[in-house]
Amino acid sequence: MDAEERELVTDLRRGNAAAFRRAYAAYRPRVYGFLLRLSGRRDVADDLLQETFIKLARNAASLREDTRLVAWLLTVARNEFLSYRRWSVLDITRILSFGREQSDAVDEGPEARTQAQARLQLLERGLSELPTASREVLLLVGVEGLDQEEAAEILGLGYAALRQRLSRARAELAQRIEALEKRRAKLEPKRASERGAT
């Protein structure tokens, strides 16, 4: 925890509104990215982001001096997502769109044509297809680059259990990517001939 973060926490505890704005600007993209990749829907990520920062606003005074804000926010964001998922069983719009859902976290467009972009797109797609338990551990350790002990704490796991889950998630992601690459390789000649015909 660096001095800047400690100062931010102190200011939040004191009820300094400028500190809340600073925290929002600094951590919003990380929390939003986490929620978007977890939920796969922009509208849901927007709502959960709001709930997360409302929780920060309500609990700022009771933060501990040594709170790691990013870990605190990601823990709240994850709990909000789990709560949303429990209630979404009753969400009629979600039931109606079942089977034609595509993750909003995956941008598939003509711009993703270079090899590096195609690889990132593949990673994004593979990640979006993983079960939640695997996806969240990869998001925390991989995308967010959190310390494994911190990620274990956020997920409510012991360190050994986290290592195990991470290893399984890696294997699953590698498998998905391989399958996606094979599918893409199979489709490529077809697409090329279609392009040639037009």
Add this chain to the structure above:
Amino acid sequence: MTEPDDDALVSELRGLPTKDVEPEAARRILHVGVEVFAETKAAEGHPWRALLTRATRTLTPIVVAGTVGVYLAWAVSAVNALYP
């Protein structure tokens, strides 16, 4: 003891682009957050106000659910009375 994670695939994930909320939504969320932050701060000096807010927040859904329940019970009994 945390082991360093040098797995290539996990490291690759760090290269995924940052996602951010639309500017308009970002402004709206900030506005709501700052408002709640200020309300919470203002309530700190008045514990009764915080208590009242919490009680209202808890009681509102209970009152709504209770009213709906009573109304449904009345509606069912009224229909039963009409068609015995």
